[in-house]
Amino acid sequence: MTPEKIQLVQNSFVLVAPIADEAAEIFYNHLFEIAPELRSMFPQDMSGQKEKLMQTLSVAVNNLHRLEAVLPTLKDLGQKHVSYGVKDKHYDTVGEALLHTLKIGLGDAFTPELKEAWTDTFAAVAAT
Template identity: 65%
Template sequence: MTPDQVKLVQHSFESVAPIADAAADMFYARLFEIAPELRPLFPEDMREQKSKLMRMLGVAVRNLHQLDQVLPAVKDLGARHVAYGVTDAHYAPVGAALLHTLARGLGDAWTPELEAAWTETYMAVAGVMQNAAAEAAAKAGATA
């Protein structure tokens, strides 16, 4: 990610943070619409899950300019997702739901440049999570 992309993502997230509850609702509604097979991976009561999503997203976005500060948490999150049944195939619909939510939430501020910056951000974070998940799965397989 370029420094300009980092600034774009961070600045745009400032507009999302005040509507965090609505954004989380939009995100999960879209995710379960495009990937209904993912619904069983989540609790029936989604309140805590929605809060966790927005907190983690906020931490990641605020620290994009200093990724070394957030990488351990992102890696841990990726490794934990193995136990939840998350696979590599699940990352694409999550990314699509995130971009859809941001586009709706940001309205006219959602430009091709901002979409590219958010796409790059998601791909980077998802890549770290997927690598950590693969390492965790390999370790689990080695000890089984």
């Protein structure tokens, strides 16, 4: 990822932070809409899960400039997800839900350049 794309993602995430609860709600609603079979992988009460999502995004976004520092954490998270039944194919669906969330949450600020930067970011994190 280029420094410019990292900066775009980090600057946009500053706009997402104040609407974190709403963003998590949009994310999971869309995820379960496009992939209802994934719902059974999650707890009935999603409040803790939504908080974890936003915390994980925050850590990843804030460390994009030094991704190697969070690689062990991301790898551990990936291993946990395997034990929950997550398959490689699910990452595309999650990426789609994330981009949808950003489009809704950021509105006109979600430019094609920002979409590309977030797509690259998600690809880098998901590859881990």
